[in-house]
Amino acid sequence: MSVPTSTIPKRAHSTSPPPPAVAAAASTTSQPAVKRAKIEGDDTPSAAQPELAAPAVIEALAAVANGEGAVKSQGEQKKEQANKGRKGKGKKNAKGKAPKPGGVEEAGAFDVVEFLGAERVKALEESERNWKKESETEWGFGANGKDIEVRIVGMNSHGDGLGLLTLSGETQPTRLISVPFALPTELVTVHVARHEPDFLMSHGDLVAIIEPSERRKATAEELAGRAEPSEELKAVQQKFGDRVQCKYFGLCSGCQYQPLSYDDQLTLKQNVVRKAFANFSLLDPSLVPAIGPTLPSPLQYGYRTKLTPHFQVPPAHGKSGGKKSQWKGKGKGVEAPQPTEPVEEKEWEVTIGFEQKGRKRILDIEECVIATKVINDAMTIEREKVKANIGNYKRGATLLLRDSLPPRPEGTVKDPSGAPSTEAHVCIQDHHATVREQVGNVEFEQIAGSFFQNNNSILPSLLSYIADAVRPVGAPPRDPNVKSYLVDAYCGSGLFAISLADQFDRIEGVEIDKQSVQWAKKNAEFNKAKGRGEIGFRAGNAEAIFDTIEFPPDQTTILIDPPRKGCDDLFLSQLLAFNPATIIYVSCNVHTQARDIGWVIRESEKKAAGTGKKGFWIESVRAADLFANTHHAEGVAVLRREL
Numbered sequence: 001m002s003v004p005t006s007t008i009p010k011r012a013h014s015t016s017p018p019p020p021a022v023a024a025a026a027s028t029t030s031q032p033a034v035k036r037a038k039i040e041g042d043d044t045p046s047a048a049q050p051e052l053a054a055p056a057v058i059e060a061l062a063a064v065a066n067g068e069g070a071v072k073s074q075g076e077q078k079k080e081q082a083n084k085g086r087k088g089k090g091k092k093n094a095k096g097k098a099p100k101p102g103g104v105e106e107a108g109a110f111d112v113v114e115f116l117g118a119e120r121v122k123a124l125e126e127s128e129r130n131w132k133k134e135s136e137t138e139w140g141f142g143a144n145g146k147d148i149e150v151r152i153v154g155m156n157s158h159g160d161g162l163g164l165l166t167l168s169g170e171t172q173p174t175r176l177i178s179v180p181f182a183l184p185t186e187l188v189t190v191h192v193a194r195h196e197p198d199f200l201m202s203h204g205d206l207v208a209i210i211e212p213s214e215r216r217k218a219t220a221e222e223l224a225g226r227a228e229p230s231e232e233l234k235a236v237q238q239k240f241g242d243r244v245q246c247k248y249f250g251l252c253s254g255c256q257y258q259p260l261s262y263d264d265q266l267t268l269k270q271n272v273v274r275k276a277f278a279n280f281s282l283l284d285p286s287l288v289p290a291i292g293p294t295l296p297s298p299l300q301y302g303y304r305t306k307l308t309p310h311f312q313v314p315p316a317h318g319k320s321g322g323k324k325s326q327w328k329g330k331g332k333g334v335e336a337p338q339p340t341e342p343v344e345e346k347e348w349e350v351t352i353g354f355e356q357k358g359r360k361r362i363l364d365i366e367e368c369v370i371a372t373k374v375i376n377d378a379m380t381i382e383r384e385k386v387k388a389n390i391g392n393y394k395r396g397a398t399l400l401l402r403d404s405l406p407p408r409p410e411g412t413v414k415d416p417s418g419a420p421s422t423e424a425h426v427c428i429q430d431h432h433a434t435v436r437e438q439v440g441n442v443e444f445e446q447i448a449g450s451f452f453q454n455n456n457s458i459l460p461s462l463l464s465y466i467a468d469a470v471r472p473v474g475a476p477p478r479d480p481n482v483k484s485y486l487v488d489a490y491c492g493s494g495l496f497a498i499s500l501a502d503q504f505d506r507i508e509g510v511e512i513d514k515q516s517v518q519w520a521k522k523n524a525e526f527n528k529a530k531g532r533g534e535i536g537f538r539a540g541n542a543e544a545i546f547d548t549i550e551f552p553p554d555q556t557t558i559l560i561d562p563p564r565k566g567c568d569d570l571f572l573s574q575l576l577a578f579n580p581a582t583i584i585y586v587s588c589n590v591h592t593q594a595r596d597i598g599w600v601i602r603e604s605e606k607k608a609a610g611t612g613k614k615g616f617w618i619e620s621v622r623a624a625d626l627f628a629n630t631h632h633a634e635g636v637a638v639l640r641r642e643l
């Protein structure tokens, strides 16, 4: 079923695959051949990442500004302006790294354009002045950064407040500053931490909220029945508002949305999706439907079924020893002992937890309020063990804590009633041990070290939403006389394929991790029942599925759930060549999702030209709140084509 690579339309970008949109603006024309992206891990940007600021784009902006060149869509123009706001330096940033697709840098460039205005960005970039240097002189940075008052004018897609900075002598803003934990409209005191070299953005630490937003005020109803907060938590609530449930709020980089009502959080995520499609899809706004309301999580605290706290060891213990900032009771600038010096254990602060916001420092976290109780109980014990034995560790490590049903005795047959399990949960810490979860009436097992969605509470409603989305809006229920097929691409241990098996006659899943595939097969076997589709899984790169499936495209749904970096170009090209009736794209990175979908829509439109039929269109997009209280949004988009 696969098409020869020579016939595959390349996604527009300069050295490598995915569109994004970015480069597409500048280059729907000549692009060099695309190297196949190598997948190394969920979050590892491969060499074949999209790049933001190709110089060609910068030049194209000048042409657009001068009224030259082809007429560009609103999306294309915005993208070019954003690139301008990021001051193109080729594919790498000042640290020599390509920006993470859909990460803070990429999205930040759009914020700069949105809040400073495209004209202002253009004027600043065209000036010969060194804005970064001047900003450093005026506001300092790091330990020498000044504390300044800033009015927060917006919020970025990563949950940080945004304010405008204006250099002395200037009448209009010269930079945007991100301020974690601050909310729009607030007047805050900010300690200036650093200034981006590549785009007009600075970063600060929140010192004090001078004029707090009304949005922080909890209603009596929200507070009813809450336990008396500890003194530590009271102090945090005093600063950030009484909805906050975590004593590490304001330091931990985890759950920025805690001060907000849950409705407010859901609306913010809807807006994050809206911005992602407006900025990254490169589609004309008329092609993006109104973003649907965010699918809520039944649990907003105590829902996370996996935590991975880490710790470091004192420098003298090993090569990968801890950082100066981990030395207890020492102020700024106090040196930690050098590796050759004897280490006094009492001076070393063993911190086990998560990274502090804006610092390369591990915070000591005793409890994580979004994790399940089983995980928190196990974390207490594991922390004590690590602290007691820190001298025995040669290097730092990451602990694994996964909430699981107890192991299933050999030979267990599935309870056909599918009743919710009443077994007491356990915490699994061995990467190679088996974890077990129940989702609706389906059970999954897999090894603890591999991927599974971390919020079990929302999975039944997410799956039911997807099951409904398989058929077009208003279409009658599934006709048993018309066969239907599903491809579950990036399938993990089979969550979607197996849960949706009632909806299809045949299903094929593909996944790169061989162990997950083995578990997917076992899970399909365990949950097998009359009336459920026949399921097969194969290990390999997602695009490999197109080599084997013989499903009729008009009766096939392809469900995609890739890692954060999005789909490889080869996969998207093969997807387009296969031309399924429906595409359901689920993603924990709405920016790369919007980028990939934009490309599919544009390319399918080209492909459909002259056939008398329409290419793919976006039927619906919304977020599902798999990560309540954090800024993360899981995007769910449904694409349909004319049959």
Ligand SMILES: C[S@@+](CC[C@H](N)C(=O)[O-])C[C@H]1O[C@@H](n2cnc3c(N)ncnc32)[C@H](O)[C@@H]1O
Pocket (backbone or CB within 6 Å): 039, 041, 042, 451, 452, 453, 489, 490, 491, 492, 493, 494, 495, 496, 510, 511, 512, 513, 516, 540, 541, 542, 543, 561, 562, 563, 568
């Ligand atoms: C976000 S997870 C989704 C897993 C599954 N759909 C679920 O919900 O449990 C992404 C999965 O894609 C897999 N993966 C990463 N790159 C891949 C590739 N090139 N081809 C196939 N699978 C890949 C990862 O191993 C991971 O299991």
